Amino acid sequence: MKFIHVTDPHLVPAGQRLFDLDPVARLDACVADINAHHGDADLCVITGDLADRGEAAAYGDFRRCLDRLELPWHLLVGNHDARGTFRRAFPETAVDRDGFVQSVVETAVGDFLLLDTVAEGTHAGAYCPVRAAWLRARLEERRDRDVYLFMHHPPFDLHIPCLDDIGILDKGPIEGAVAGFSHIRHLFFGHAHRPIAGSWRGIPFTTMRGTNHGVPFDLTTRGQVPKSHEPPAYAVAWIDDDRVVVHFHDYLDRTTLVPDGEGFRYLDS
Secondary structure (H helix, E strand, C coil), X not given: CEEEEECCCCEXXXXXXXXXXXXXXXXXXXXXXXXXXXXXXXXXXXXXXXXXXXXXXXHHHHHHHHCCCCCCEEEECCCCCCHHHHHHHCXXXXXXXXXXXXXXXXXXXXXXXXXXXXXXXXXXXXXXHHHHHHHHHHHHHCCCCXXXXXXXXXXXXXXXXXXXXXXXXXXXXXXXXXXXXXXXXXXXXXXXXXXXXXXXXXXXXXXXXXXXXXXXXXXXXXXCCCCECCCCCEEEEEEECCEEEEEEECCCCCCCCCCCCCCCXXXXX
């Protein structure tokens, strides 16, 4: 199976700029690149911070961008999203019985569990006991199937202070929810705006830059999150029986390649 992971578009209404960038244009370019090169993918998951200020107009522009995407898509919410406004803009998005934007997407290679880590009124994340109980129940039901987790906030510190300060602050419930399960093959998350990979409690994980701005590799700043104009990215993931392979693609990068006998050329030429 092949699928696309996109994160942190941070849309503002069309015509506005964010950190001197145009989030709508950059998401449009992302969608166009996916359509041009990865139309064979099964689906796309977008892991939150869809809109920068949770505005209805931004969600309207977000839907117009997604209408051009030639793959089925599934959405998560992040700390910049307004859960109520999001649900009105995307009423077809599944929620659990407690109103959290959590659901299961069944695929040929296993089940994707889409989690809601939003804590209203703060940029820090939360995964409360109610949500953790939902997750543990879904994991219990699927002991005979591979499972992949998708969330906005990482459930652990990244050693980048400005991000750790707004991560999931009470990690106990989610740590308890995943304890004892060996069928979780990979964790995909957003929020960090940086390419990061590793493992957590034996679960491999990946994240990458968003489609608008990045966060620099800053190991000292606290109290604010610095922003950068590093190239935006999305991930292309392949899932096979014996491996999960994730590539990060800087889709607006125009670095020239070495000569191939016909002069310099670009990757997409």
